[in-house]
Amino acid sequence: MSFETKLKEGIFCIPECNECKKIVWPPAEFCNHCFGIVSLKEGDFEAKIIEFSSKNEQYFCIVEFEKTFRIIATISKTPNIGQSVKISKCGISDGNYFFVVI
Amino acid sequence: MAKIGIIGYGITPFTKDDKKIESILLDSAKELFKNNQKINRDDIDAVLVSTNNNSKYLSPILSEMAGIQPKIAHSIENLCNSGTNSIVSAYSYIASGLADLVLVTGAERYDSPGSVLDWDNSRGEYKHPIFWASLFAKSYKREFNISDEQLALVSVKNHKQAKENPNALSNKTYTIEDVMNSKKITEDLRLLDCSRSCTGSSSIILGSEEKVKELSENPVWITGIGQKTTSAGFTKNTSFSSMESTKQACETALKMSKKNIENVNVAEIHDAFSVCEPMALESLGFINEGHGMDIIKELHLTNNFKINPRGGLIGCGHPLGATGIAQTIEITQQLQSNANKRQVDDANVGLIHNMSAAATSSTVLVLEK
């Protein structure tokens, strides 16, 4: 199963190297540290808001997972720096990944 | 170390014209040969094309249209700093001895595919540059207690300077109020805070010391080069209020030229968005973090064109592949005391800062008389 296949099903996974256990982000088949095979961790991961802005009243924010990697996600309520969030919805639409956090 | 310099250049006005990339390329190359009659096209060893355009083998095409049969002919692309990447490649060909005379031509259409980064999926649906720029602006304003009104001065200054540049896309001046009242694109960016995509072309010809002495009466030397790429993804940036790749590239370039930032008399800065100018000035070491706007304010009030004399990307427009070359041409004109109403006093050392992909990649060049 690839990260994208899972994402299409609305499941957000964290890719981790089988050999050195490092998180490999962006998702890839092989680890960019040791070239080991990468597998996917499923879970209810927590992230922290690093920065945010908004366009047409719609907030978007950078969130950080496991103090290692970040994504840009949509959030409906006014965000705060340092706030803990979780992914509530994700997927692929028109070829673009999308992430929503609450 | 071999001395490598700039022999001549050609540049044409940046526009919104809908033209074929091949004719856009030829526009500035033609201008270059018109301005530099001593150059024999048979002596050109390499033709490098800088563009994000998807057309193939543009260097052989340009070469054929310009009557050149080079040994080396290919394109170079790295988004917004393709232009300076091409100049660095030209420098390297000459330094290695593979070439003595290299033509570098950059061109872009207003609808360039280079502005949206498809690979960087960590950005989710927020792939347009205005999203990273908004996050930079928000972060910079928060960290250093800077207001939107203060940042608006970058656009006011650069449009004012662009008005003295006949090749700039903009020919208008604006007040702080105009910038503040321009269309709000995001919470942190207004239309006049942004550089605009456009159609444009710029060409430069580099040569070995011998060629420069033979062909130029007013030589300008490339004495420092620094480049750094920290990642391809925006979210890998370690800071959203400073530019790590710029810091490293500048350190390398100054070390190579044996200069300090205090020695730089004139600089072209990659102001893709207003917030980029103070951030870059700080990361280049012109001033401490959080104080970039102090320099900008003082220069504006004293009508000193030291930073972005041609009007920056905000005033000139941003034809991606042509921008870094246009910046280098401006510094060349400044060092040759040939910049007309934009001329900065006592310009002996100039610096070019050209970056791409939300400051994940930077090039810094140092030029001297």
Ligand SMILES: [Zn+2]
């Ligand atoms: Zn590994």
